Amino acid sequence: MDARRRNQYLEAIGVDLWVPRHGAHDGATATDTATATVAPVPRSSGAVAPAVAAHGVLAAEPAIALAAAAPPESLTPEQVAQWDELRAEVAACTRCVLHSSRTQGVLGVGNRQADWLVIGEAPGAEEDRRGEPFVGRAGQLLDAMLKAIGLSRETNVYIANVLKSRPPGNRDPKPDEVAACLPYLMRQIALMQPRLILAVGRIAAQNLLRTDVPLGRLRGQVHHFGELNTPLIVTYHPAYLLRSPGDKRKAWEDLKFARGVFRQLM
Numbered sequence: 362m363d364a365r366r367r368n369q370y371l372e373a374i375g376v377d378l379w380v381p382r383h384g385a386h387d388g389a390t391a392t393d394t395a396t397a398t399v400a401p402v403p404r405s406s407g408a409v410a411p412a413v414a415a416h417g418v419l420a421a422e423p424a425i426a427l428a429a430a431a432p433p434e435s436l437t438p439e440q441v442a443q444w445d446e447l448r449a450e451v452a453a454c455t456r457c458v459l460h461s462s463r464t465q466g467v468l469g470v471g472n473r474q475a476d477w478l479v480i481g482e483a484p485g486a487e488e489d490r491r492g493e494p495f496v497g498r499a500g501q502l503l504d505a506m507l508k509a510i511g512l513s514r515e516t517n518v519y520i521a522n523v524l525k526s527r528p529p530g531n532r533d534p535k536p537d538e539v540a541a542c543l544p545y546l547m548r549q550i551a552l553m554q555p556r557l558i559l560a561v562g563r564i565a566a567q568n569l570l571r572t573d574v575p576l577g578r579l580r581g582q583v584h585h586f587g588e589l590n591t592p593l594i595v596t597y598h599p600a601y602l603l604r605s606p607g608d609k610r611k612a613w614e615d616l617k618f619a620r621g622v623f624r625q626l627m
């Protein structure tokens with residue numbers, strides 16, 4: 362991706378571009394230069410396991426690169442059957458009370474062999490109606506954010522939620538609902554074996570990491586999730602960013618941090 366195109370994506374996201382008067386140095390773009398000035402976020406305690414330096418890793422990385430170049434989905438018949446079975450189970454699930462108010466279960470969307478897995482909170486009204494996670498304005502913003510680092514639900518990322526059914530009124534998920542639904546996500550992860558998980562939003566991050574540490578303190582570090590110890594990075598939910606556009610730059614910092622971590626995993 363060239364700098365001009367990426368800047369177009371950033372403008373679409375709503376991230377203001379800072380352009381130095383005499384141009385950026387050492388090949389860094391204006392956006393990268395601005396990000397490198399951000400102080401590392403303090404690490405939280407306990408359940409999190411930092412593996413690499415925080416935002417400082419970004420200062421040394423090349424300015425322009427795709428996050429991942431995943432091949433097209435190529436599932437074996439057995440894998441197709443496992444995914445079909447999972448989708449059917451979610452569609453018929455009555456494990457928690459949410460089944461009674463949902464229109465349909467929403468399993469996920471994207472490349473089921475992608476290296477990147479994005480996990481949100483739960484379907485909203487539009488997702489419940491359409492059967493796909495992250496649609497509507499928040500979904501469009503998420504797509505633009507992912508596109509800025511070379512990711513797309515059509516090719517090289519998979520998107521899912523912690524809960525597969527919509528909580529009424531978009532209320533926060535209850536602990537028993539998360540406990541009932543999490544095994545589906547675990548099966549998705551076992552089937553996919555992603556290299557990196559991006560948890561978007563406080564609810565997803567806190568439920569996945571089993572912590573009540575505020576989102577701001579979970580950002581900027583590498584956590585790990587599940588039996589596969591998959592690296593997990595936290596950022597803001599696009600719906601929050603629509604309400605608080607001043608934090609879009611922080612989300613962009615998170616995405617660049619995730620991209621840098623991903624490169625180290627390759």
Ligand code: SF4
Nearest residue numbers: 454456457460526542
């Ligand atoms: S939220 Fe999960 S556990 Fe609850 S009914 Fe939906 S699919 Fe089943």
